[in-house]
Amino acid sequence: MAAVLSPRREIRRMVRADLSAVNTIEQASYPFPWSRGIFSDCLRVGYHCHVLTEDEVVRGYAIVSHALDEAHLLNLCIDPQRRRTGLASELLEHMVDDARMISASRMFLEVRPSNRAAMDLYRRHGFRVIGRRPGYYPARDGREDAVIMVYRFDSRAA
Numbered sequence: 001m002a003a004v005l006s007p008r009r010e011i012r013r014m015v016r017a018d019l020s021a022v023n024t025i026e027q028a029s030y031p032f033p034w035s036r037g038i039f040s041d042c043l044r045v046g047y048h049c050h051v052l053t054e055d056e057v058v059r060g061y062a063i064v065s066h067a068l069d070e071a072h073l074l075n076l077c078i079d080p081q082r083r084r085t086g087l088a089s090e091l092l093e094h095m096v097d098d099a100r101m102i103s104a105s106r107m108f109l110e111v112r113p114s115n116r117a118a119m120d121l122y123r124r125h126g127f128r129v130i131g132r133r134p135g136y137y138p139a140r141d142g143r144e145d146a147v148i149m150v151y152r153f154d155s156r157a158a
Helices: 016-029 036-044 087-101 116-124
Strands: 009-013 048-054 057-067 070-078 106-111 128-139 142-152
Touching: 009 087, 016 036, 016 048, 016 057, 016 070, 036 048, 048 087, 057 087, 070 087, 087 106, 087 116, 106 116, 116 142
Parallel strands: 070 106
Antiparallel strands: 009 048, 048 057, 057 070, 106 142, 128 142
16 A cells, blocks of 8 residues: 655745746736736735745745735635645635734625635635625726625634
């Protein structure tokens, strides 16, 4: 019988050396991706930028901004080759816990209503729909609304 070794996973702070891998995943994931410069700016201004690695290979990333007692999940993405493996849940839980540690009372995000997998992920983790932003996202046929979701930290048992 042969042993099957699982990849060693780690979630850590993003560093400039990660930008190429992050940008590659972003470009492969979205029809209207962020630029490498946006990720660089997120690092520069001190957003909470994390990467999820397997055996030291970047497989996903998340960016959260913080202001007062609010956190805003700006981007969470997993390498298309590694989706549906639990990595997004693991990374989202980490980012929620990170926000809780700095005393955020709630975390907001916007998501395309056409991104059913992401909406389902956020709902499974306690996010609730609170509104829409009309024409928020660029789309192939004009603009697409954003669904606004919130996670309230007092709604989940510690």
